[in-house]
Structure formats: C-alpha cells, structure tokens
Amino acid sequence: MSAGTFTPHPGAAPLSRMIRAQTALETRMLLRNGEQLLLTVIIPALLLVLFSAVDVVDTGEGKAVDFLAPGILALAVMSTAFTGQAIATGFDRRYGVLKRLGASPLPRRALMAAKTLSVLVTEVLQVALLTVIALALGWSPHGNPLSVAALILLGTAAFSGLGLLMAGTLKAEMTLAAANLVFLLLLVGGGVIVPLDRFPDAVRSVLELLPISALSHGLREVLRHGASMPWGDAAILFGWAVLGLGAAARFFRWE
Numbered sequence: 001m002s003a004g005t006f007t008p009h010p011g012a013a014p015l016s017r018m019i020r021a022q023t024a025l026e027t028r029m030l031l032r033n034g035e036q037l038l039l040t041v042i043i044p045a046l047l048l049v050l051f052s053a054v055d056v057v058d059t060g061e062g063k064a065v066d067f068l069a070p071g072i073l074a075l076a077v078m079s080t081a082f083t084g085q086a087i088a089t090g091f092d093r094r095y096g097v098l099k100r101l102g103a104s105p106l107p108r109r110a111l112m113a114a115k116t117l118s119v120l121v122t123e124v125l126q127v128a129l130l131t132v133i134a135l136a137l138g139w140s141p142h143g144n145p146l147s148v149a150a151l152i153l154l155g156t157a158a159f160s161g162l163g164l165l166m167a168g169t170l171k172a173e174m175t176l177a178a179a180n181l182v183f184l185l186l187l188v189g190g191g192v193i194v195p196l197d198r199f200p201d202a203v204r205s206v207l208e209l210l211p212i213s214a215l216s217h218g219l220r221e222v223l224r225h226g227a228s229m230p231w232g233d234a235a236i237l238f239g240w241a242v243l244g245l246g247a248a249a250r251f252f253r254w255e
Contacts, residue, residue, distance in 0.1 A: 013105070015107070015110055018105070018106050018110055018114075019110050019113050019114050019117070022106060022110065022111060022114035023114040023117040023118050023121070025114075026114055026115055026117075026118035027118045027121050027122065029088070030084065030088065030118060030122055031122070033088075036084045036087070036088065039079050039083060039084055039183070040076065040079045040080045040084050040122060040126060041076075041125075041126060041129065043079070044072050044075050044076045044079065044126070044130060045129065045130060045133055047068075047072060047075070047193065048065075048068055048069065048072045048130060048133055048134060048137070049133065049137070051064065051068055051193055052064050052065040052068055052134075052137045053137070057193055057194055057195075058195075058198075059195060060195060062224075063138055063139075063140075065134055065137045065138055065139045066139060066140060066224050067195070067220065067224065068134075068193065069130070069131075069134040069139045069141070069223065070216060070219035070220040070222075070223045070224060071190075071191060071192035071193060071216040071219070071220065072130055072134075072192065073126075073127060073130055073131075073152075073219055074155065074190075074192060074212055074215040074216035074219055075187060075190075075192045075212070075216075076123065076126040076127065076130060077123055077126075077152055077155045077156055077159060077215060078155070078159050078183065078186065078190075078211075078212050078215075079183065080119050080122050080123055080126065081119050081123070081155070081156045081158075081159035081160045081163060082159035082160070082162055082163040082179065082182070082183075083163070083179045083180065083182070083183045084119075084122075084163075085115065085119055085159075085160060085163040085164065085167070086162075086163035086164070086166045086167045086175055086179040087167075087175060087176050087179050087180075088167075089115065089163070089164060089167035089168070090166070090167040090170065090171075090172040090175035090176065090179075091172045091176075093167060093168065093172065093253070093254065093255070094171070094172035096255075098111070098254050098255075099254055099255050108254070112164070115160075116156075116160060119156060119160060120156065123152065123156065127152070141223045141224075142222075142223060142224065142225070142226040143221075143222035143223050143225075143226045143227060143228075144222065144228060144229075147222045147227075147228060147229045148219060148222055148223065150229070150234070151215060151218045151219055151222070151230075151233070151234065151237065152215075152219075154215075154234055154237035154238055154241060155211060155214075155215040155237055157237075157241035157244075157245060158211040158215075158237050158238075158240035158241040158244055159211060159244075160244070160245070161240070161241055161243070161244020161245035161246070161247070161248050162211075162240070162244040162248075163179070164244075164245075164248040164252060165244055165247045165248040165251065165252070166178060166179060167252075168248060168251065168252030168253050168254075169251050169252070169253065186210065186212040189207050189210075190207065190210055190212030190213045190216060191207070191212070191213045191216045191217055192212065192216050196208060196213060196217075209236060211236065211237055211240040214232075214233040214234075214236035214237050214240075215233070215237060217230070217233050218230040218233030218234060218237070221233070
C-alpha cells in the first residue's frame with residue numbers, strides 16, 4: 001500500500017454536480033411548502049375546474065375549457081416563476097441563506113441556475129397535471145408542442161427576471177405582499193379567465209403588453225387556433241425577459 005492512499009483531497013465538486021444537487025434541494029423545498037404548493041398547483045387547478053364547469057364568464061364561442069386551459073397554463077408559469085420564486089428568494093435573502101451560500105463553493109451564477117432549473121421542473125409537473133385535468137374536462141388542444149414549449153420558456157425567463165428583481169431589491173415582507181397582489185391583479189386583467197376584449201380599448205391596449213397577457217394569448221393562439229408561432233406575443237415575452245433579467249443582474253442585492 002503506497003503512502004498517501006487515504007490522504008483526503010478536499011475541493012469543490014464539479015459545477016454540474018453542485019447545480020444538480022442544489023436544483024434537487026430547491027425543488028424539494030418548493031414542493032414541501034404548503035403555501036407555495038397552494039399557489040402553484042392547487043389554485044390553478046381549482047380555477048380550471050370551477051370556470052370550466054360553471055358558466056360565470058363569457059369566453060366566446062366553443063367550450064369554455066378550450067379558452068381557459070391555455071390561460072391557466074400561463075397562470076401556472078407565473079405563479080411558479082414569478083410569485084413563488086420572488087417570495088422564496090426574498091425570504092432566503094432576509095434570513096441570510098443567500099449570503100451563506102454565496103460564501104460556499106457554490107458560485108452565485110450556479111445558485112441562480114439551480115433556482116431556474118427548479119422552476120422548470122415544477123412547471124413540468126404543473127403542465128402535466130393541468131393538462132390531464134383539462135383533457136378530462138373535454139379540452140381539445142391543437143398546434144405544435146415545440147411552439148408551446150418555446151412560449152413557456154420565454155414566459156419563464158420573463159417572470160423569473162421580474163421575480164428575482166423584486167426579491168433582490170425589496171424587503172421580504174414587502175415582496176410577499178407585492179408578489180401576491182400582482183398575482184391577483186394579473187389573474188383578473190391578464191386574459192387568463194376574462195377575455196381582454198371585455199375591457200375598454202384604451203385599457204386593453206395596455207394590458208396586451210403585459211407578460212401574462214402575451215403568454216396566455218400566445219398559448220391560446222397555438223393550442224386553440226393551431227397557430228404555428230405567435231411572433232408578436234413571443235417578442236413581448238422576449239422583451240420582458242431581457243428587461244427583467246438585465247435589471248435583476250444589475251440591482252440584485254445578496255444581503
């Protein structure tokens with residue numbers, strides 16, 4: 001036996017392994033949090049079932065679920081990438097978790113990558129669950145799945161940037177209140193349940209520029225009308241992604 005066989009070789013794990021481990025941790029923490037689970041899974045599912053079964057909102061011609069399902073998918077993306085991530089990251093920042101992780105071998109860019117991957121994993125579970133529920137309610141989706149995936153990725157980038165910007169600049173309590181308020185306002189005015197053509201023209205022209213409106217309308221164009229790719233909606237989401245992620249990178253405070 002040669003000398004030094006059992007000599008330890010301390011050092012950081014490979015970056016990919018650190019990101020995978022942190023992604024798994026972030027995902028478990030998210031799914032174990034009852035409040036976040038309510039926001040990201042239960043509320044969208046209940047809204048889909050309720051408004052598909054009860055004729056409360058005039059969604060136009062065709063089955064209500066054909067209008068509602070794409071909007072609820074957009075709401076699920078927003079609830080995870082924006083609201084849930086903003087609240088969780090805000091309290092991580094308040095309690096010093098981000099500061100401690102920043103002093104560990106895990107680079108800050110890897111931490112943000114892990115948070116983003118955790119959001120994507122959660123969204124896959126959300127989309128699968130909501131799709132099963134919508135199909136059971138009689139949903140008949142159309143269109144290219146790749147276009148749907150592209151829109152969801154753009155929406156995720158847009159909402160993640162805005163969520164991280166809020167979490168990195170406001171106090172945790174203010175982030176909690178503001179993120180939930182924005183969620184409720186965009187639920188009503190983002191074309192998720194109430195069609196935007198029910199609003200006055202001046203108001204609608206502003207609402208159409210919101211990321212939730214672009215995502216819900218884009219998904220509806222693909223899944224309901226079979227459009228190849230709604231480039232106008234994709235451009236709006238791309239603009240919000242660049243703006244949100246750029247501002248978050250510039251102004252995010254780790255302490």
